[in-house]
Amino acid sequence: MSEPKRIVIVGAGLAGASAAAALRDNGYDGEIAVLGAEAHRPYELPPLSKRILLGQSDEPDWVRDADFYSGHDIDLRLGTGATRVELGARVVQDARGGRHSYDRLLLATGSQPRTLPVRGVDLPGVYSLRTLDDALALRSAFAGSPRVVVVGTGWIGTEAAAAARQQGAEVTMVDVLPGPLWVLGPEISEVFAGLHTEHGVQWRLGSGITELTGGPSGVTGVRLADGSELPADVVLVAVGAVPRVDLAHAAGLELADEGGVAVDASLRTSAPDVYAAGDIAAQWHPRYGRRVRVExxxxxxNQGAHVAANLAGGQEPYTRSPYFFTDQYDLGCEYRGLADPSRDELVVRGDLGKREFTAFWLREGQVTAAMNVNMWDDGDALQALVDGEAKVTPEQLRNSDLAALP
Ligand SMILES: Cc1cc2nc3c(=O)[nH]c(=O)nc-3n(C[C@H](O)[C@H](O)[C@H](O)COP(=O)(O)OP(=O)(O)OC[C@H]3O[C@@H](n4cnc5c(N)ncnc54)[C@H](O)[C@@H]3O)c2cc1C
Incomplete structure (x- = not known):
């Protein structure tokens, strides 16, 4: 493939900005335009539910310094949402009436919070958390020890609950599931439940919500499926995210059954000149032999940096396994790989009760995922176990030197 003259990137988040920066790092000297719906230059989201909600900082981690984009001849258009992609004409239209022609296009539009289909979600005092502006608004709402109800006990719900408790709010977490972070299986869920309980979080688990009550001056409560009502001054709805695929869908690009834009191993969509990366990309992953979409x-x-070479003419598959981290109170953890706790065997090295352990998930003797909690010395060994194909036993994982395993 010859090198394109002009690359347009839709979405000025982590994937989009990483792609733009990597294009220049790789020596691409054609035109690059990046369209971003938000007013802020590209930033990373993890500090929003941690440092920023905790009041330790007003600024997120910026992907690059303010002068990086102009200094590298990247035409960064902020406050400029793309509204339409014309695949035939190879043009992106934006909300300000601009038209941006491209030889290659990257879609990196990320996700948006899932909403709850119940009455009262639009009341003042009801929040979701995706952007810097959301985080600053929620942080202000946490001031003055309010009663906070967090609906959803996934990563963002648990991190936000920790931040609210650390600022003196009364916090109740609600979920239809039996425990927080249930995606990790009951044993690990119990570790996080214990952590939050010790910090004073109250629970209403195994219960959906039917309504948020209140009036024009704000939310006052959360009605549960059993008819009871929890009083609330602030409600955070943290029930997951959905990939923003409307542009891709309207353009006629193939979507994946699992959600997201279907892309091949090289992150190319069903249109040969259009790629997708980050939260929206449902990639045919060579390691797993199936579609994988990772938020x-x-x-x-990494996908942003990787896809840059393919936008410029390469065809390299993206092969990395997923990696995730979280920080809640004094618990820090990393997760590598992709397990299915409903079918993989859980093996624990260390002490669940002390919250110092590494959890492994094993399938037919192979490590599908490893999660280190408050243990930081084995990162490379864990990555090698997750990425390798060697068979190991539960006994080896519990007691052997991990770096010496095959
Ligand atoms: C609060 C929070 C905390 C998180 N913490 C962690 C963590 O601790 N560890 C971890 O591994 N992951 C964490 N994540 C997840 C991680 O941050 C995301 O997976 C990652 O940011 C996705 O990057 P992205 O570039 O695909 O999407 P985004 O970062 O969502 O960026 C997409 C950008 O595209 C813009 N956009 C959308 N549509 C258009 C359009 N039509 N035109 C122009 N622009 C558009 C959006 O405004 C947005 O700025 C967290 C996420 C959140 C919300």
Missing amino acids: HWANAK
């Missing part, structure tokens, strides 16, 4: 920081950063 994690490292995936957005």
